[in-house]
Amino acid sequence: MKAYARELAVAATILLVLALLAATTHGFFTVDNLSDLFLANVPVLIVSLGMTLIILTGQIDISVGSVFAVCSIVTGVAARAGLPVLVAMLIASVVGALLGSFNGALVAWMRMPSIVVTLASMVAIRDGLRWQTQGAWVGDLPASFQRFGLSQTAYTILMLVVAVLLIVFFAVGLRYFRGGRNIFATGSNEAAARILGIDTNRVLFSVFAITGLLTGFSAALNAVRFNQIPSNSGIGLELKTIAAVAVGGATITGGSGTIAGTVLGVVLLGIIGPALTFLGVSAYWEHAIQGLIILAAVSVNVLSHYRRRQVSHA
């Protein structure tokens, strides 16, 4: 039980918020509302999976919001050009993966600090997109674009399946696949991992490329919910995902964290805003409460982390 103390703390907080909502408000626990909330958080969830890998290696990626914006526009432009929606999504994912690979290559083989590399790409990509689109939205999309022509229920179920598959894949992969173990090894002690024969450069490159791919994919999934695409989507996505991973118990210095924790972190941060609206708290305090939750979560994490270390060195 002790091994999951951090995840349990987050889960307990979520239950507390939900209990508060159940006791004092109506309408939160309806299928409609929950599926709305789920769909609203799918992009954050998918990108957070990649961000977990990056943070596990002790790196960071603050360019995901800008990559998200570019890939949204790419999806729309490709679809408007007459390509099938699935092909447009594929192209967006590839573009995301390429941008992620660019960051990854600089971090892995050129040994440049990830925060500087991704700060540079964040600014350059966002402003480059603004320059290119001049802020114009992509409209005139084919009728089959919105939700692949599916009904809302079908689309929600599809998203649920995609999200569950991705979560399971990354949770299992991180724990049992060789690549997953290599990520932990690289993040815990890179020099030792190298001596053990792990190509840590390849690990670093891969986590950035995978995150880029996931960002592109989630941008495309989000884009098809609407019939036009704005040019400024994804602002602040990097903060949301990093916060979710940190709240979920991963240590920012690498080597420790779980997919389950990240998913719980996304859930907690995702329900806070709507919960405040339901509770009738003014929207103006949302940022302050979010900040408090992040600080509380990481403080609890570290305290439980120290205690756990003394018991076993898992």
Place this chain on the structure above:
Amino acid sequence: MLRRLHISAAEVALVAALVLECIYFSIAAPSFATWGNFFEIIRFSVELGLLVIALTPILITGGIDLSVGSAIGMTAVLFGTMWHDGHLPIAACVALSLLLGLVAGGLNALLIAGLRLPPLIVTLGTFSLYRGIAEGITHGAVSFTGYPAGFLHLGQGYFWKLIPVQLPILIVVLAAYTILLHKSVIGRSIYAIGFNAEGARYAGIPVRKRLALLYVLSGIIASLAAVIYVAHLGLAKSDLGTGYELQAITAVVVGGVSVFGGRGTLLGSMLGLFFLSVLQNGMHLMALPSELTGVLIGVLLLAIVAVDRLRSTGTFKVTAGETPLRKRPAFALAAVVALGVVCTLLFHAAGHRNGTVAAGHRLTIAVMPKAKGDPYFISARAGAEEAAKELGVDLIWDGPTSLDASQQNELVENWITRGVDAIVVAVENKGSISTVLRKARAHGIPVLTWDADAELNARDYFLNQATPVGIANALTDEGARLLPNGGQFAIVTGALSAENQNEWIADIKKRVASNHPNLQLATIQPSDDDRDKAFNQTQVILKAYPQVKLIIAISAPAVPGAAEAVAQSGRIDVKVIGLSLPSICRTYLHDGSVQTIFLWNTQDLGYLTVYAGALKAEKKIQAGANSVHVGRLGNLEISGSEIILGKPLLIDKNNVDSLHF
């Protein structure tokens, strides 16, 4: 010689780059090489410079402080509250603000040094917390203005009509930090911590005390920057300092400080800061689009860090913490030259694209939107370009890439230096921009405002598309028409701190109270001018306030967002109205999820900005005239010092297809 002065090869390269940059802009950018411009660059660098100074030693320890920008917002708002509501003397307000900075920095220090939490995550949390406190206290809306002239002098005045008053403060802080970091035992221990924290601890250095000191100091410096910033802009608002943390970190990294810790100097950081400030200033003077700055800074950051890796090691194949093998200034020089070539090409391309490279003595009309990426202003730009072509004048169309009052000031300042023939501004914040607009008028440049007005004596004419009261009344009356039996409604606004929208909200409330008492405002939610966020917020509103029968969305991207949410929920009983553009609402007007949108013809408004600017520049608007002929718009009424564009346009499914903006 250089070694004796403790100047490294990296700093020599930076100085060379700065000199080259200045030479380039002196040749290419009009009025760049003047004393006035030089000190203006410094004035706009003071707040950021203070943050750069505070962040340099923190990055040298291998830490980071993302909360400084938010701390500025929080301190500014508290400063304003104390002055405005607490009626405290200015000196007491300043002292209490610095104390607040100490508390803000102290919280970071407690968590980082006390609990040994990673600085990145701690300051990410306080980044959100401090901004949130500022928003919570003011409800985003209030901006405190009306400070005494003596205090404003601190941010806007000059010594001997040339040297900005805040410059000595920057110099004093810089000197103090230089002694702390480069001339004291504490300074040496900071480098030791950055190089190897564990080793430093074994060597008997009180690591946690040193870290705590730096984070506390950083909070105090941020609050000092906030006070100067308030004096500079003449207002205190919750969104002050947004994004400053990243700008400051960028400058520090450009200045050669390693984020791995252990390496860097204050001199380098300041050089990095001025390199970026000069770049921005020069590009504004050349009338290059603001977006290009971001692209360039990104490329520059990568280039500098890459060169740094190469120079210090001669190879990329190393891990962190290795000692430098050899130094290669030649690499740095080659990179600077290459970068120069790239920039020249980029500028050239951008100049052509912007259509500003032109010969002869043509009028130059500078028009500023509130934010460049907003669909509303993009459609106005089409009209502005049409008028520029028709009249044969040069149009500079530039503005902040997101809502940012201080960037508006900086641009106007740059346009004065450049010497444009007329300035036409969509004012983001009345209190903060009026000073610089008066300065433009004092330089003989005609000043017009559009979209939102400045103070009366700060401009010649206001191009009035519709008054806030007119807009609010039209929206509220239309809402009442759609809900004949009354009921609840919700407002989805843009950013919580947007002045325009807060004015509309206030007027909507008044109209409801006076004319439609059976309407009740259930909630106000922000969309941050983001379609997706408006969509999510509307979904939550529909669930949390099931009685709401009407959504009034008062930001252009929020209307399609709200409409999509209503459409997907299947709630045909909920109506959506708002202020938006026909082009992004067309489908929703046709399928019935949006009933009505109001807007004036934005293209006409854009046309009017340039046309009226040119008329005023050529002195073709007579004083006291009660109408003026504006090209294809015909005769427009002048009322007092306002040129009236016309009434707001009611757009519904019947007329939307005839409107193309």
